[in-house]
Amino acid sequence: MTVRSAVDLSVDLGFLRLKNPVLAASGTFGYGPEFEPFLDPGRLGGFVVKGLHFDPRPGNPPPRLAETPSGLINAVGLQGVGVASFCEKTLPRLRGYKTAVIVNVCGADTEEYVRVVEYLDGHEGIAAYELNISCPNVKAGGACPAQSPAATRKVVAAVKKRSRRPVITKLSPNVTDVAAVAAAAEEAGTDAVSLVNTFLAMAVDVETRRPKVANVYGGLSGPAIRPIALRMVHQTASRVRIPVIGLGGIATASDALEFLIAGARAVQVGTAGLVDPRAALDIIDGLEEYCRRHSLQRLSEICGTIDVR
Numbered sequence: 001m002t003v004r005s006a007v008d009l010s011v012d013l014g015f016l017r018l019k020n021p022v023l024a025a026s027g028t029f030g031y032g033p034e035f036e037p038f039l040d041p042g043r044l045g046g047f048v049v050k051g052l053h054f055d056p057r058p059g060n061p062p063p064r065l066a067e068t069p070s071g072l073i074n075a076v077g078l079q080g081v082g083v084a085s086f087c088e089k090t091l092p093r094l095r096g097y098k099t100a101v102i103v104n105v106c107g108a109d110t111e112e113y114v115r116v117v118e119y120l121d122g123h124e125g126i127a128a129y130e131l132n133i134s135c136p137n138v139k140a141g142g143a144c145p146a147q148s149p150a151a152t153r154k155v156v157a158a159v160k161k162r163s164r165r166p167v168i169t170k171l172s173p174n175v176t177d178v179a180a181v182a183a184a185a186e187e188a189g190t191d192a193v194s195l196v197n198t199f200l201a202m203a204v205d206v207e208t209r210r211p212k213v214a215n216v217y218g219g220l221s222g223p224a225i226r227p228i229a230l231r232m233v234h235q236t237a238s239r240v241r242i243p244v245i246g247l248g249g250i251a252t253a254s255d256a257l258e259f260l261i262a263g264a265r266a267v268q269v270g271t272a273g274l275v276d277p278r279a280a281l282d283i284i285d286g287l288e289e290y291c292r293r294h295s296l297q298r299l300s301e302i303c304g305t306i307d308v309r
């Protein structure tokens with residue numbers, strides 16, 4: 001009988017230890033229970049719930065999705081149930097999951113980010129917050145904090161001052177120098193950064209000559225964005241000391257390994273989970289198989305080992 005030695009897939013983010021480095025990404029995993037018919041959430045390293053503003057939000061009018069070659073444009077527009085409903089109706093169920101629950105926090109201005117976090121701080125069962133700084137800021141003429149190091153610093157510092165939980169700042173790829181924004185978030189005290197959010201994009205129906213999503217522009221995700229996201233993760237991991245969580249088009253274990261080797265400490269799986277709800281589990285199995293094939297006892301040994309000579 002051959003005895004298979006255990007492979008350690010766990011990763012340590014400093015503020016949070018994950019049983020494996022694969023998280024489901026915000027907005028593609030609902031609030032969690034929606035995916036129960038397909039998988040045991042306890043097998044995931046963790047998951048990030050859909051973005052929450054303080055109050056419920058209807059999101060954008062339809063059509064809100066358009067498929068592109070190797071990608072998806074979405075203009076869902078941060079539809080959400082609001083913090084009170086989430087804490088009352090959903091969070092009690094999530095406490096039974098044996099995995100890290102991360103809440104994606106949205107705000108129309110700095111004060112709203114703080115209000116959302118303060119409300120959530122009063123409830124148990126949340127491992128960390130992920131600050132979605134790609135929300136349009138009403139007081140800044142619709143610009144999102146992720147577009148400037150100064151605005152990022154302001155939001156992150158305000159939230160860190162009040163939050164009792166670790167904060168992961170989620171960066172937008174719609175900037176020239178994403179590493180500079182990551183550095184600003186680090187200076188302001190964020191515990192980690194995650195990147196990337198979606199790329200601003202557009203598709204046109206040539207028969208009607210109308211945009212394919214009613215909002216005109218949407219966010220592009222899926223395999224089409226992966227090489228650009230990977231480049232941004234590598235640049236960021238080379239610049240900051242805090243953990244970097246990489247995402248953008250990850251659909252296979254090999255994709256996840258690219259991000260880990262390039263410097264990510266963990267990864268998130270988004271659009272791939274909409275194509276196959278079990279994608280994240282297949283990725284976890286594939287990571288274990290890779291470790292066995294390369295005689296690695298701990299997957300974390302490969303993080304940041306890229307050789308760019």
Ligand SMILES: Cc1cc2nc3c(=O)[nH]c(=O)nc-3n(C[C@H](O)[C@H](O)[C@H](O)COP(=O)(O)O)c2cc1C
Nearest residue numbers: 025026027051074132196197221222248249270271
């Ligand atoms: C339908 C949809 C909804 C999303 N909603 C959110 C959200 O509420 N908050 C957020 O930070 N990112 C949201 N995202 C962005 C994803 O979390 C992720 O950053 C992006 O899709 C890139 O990863 P992927 O290519 O693996 O999907 C959403 C993406 C999609 C496709």
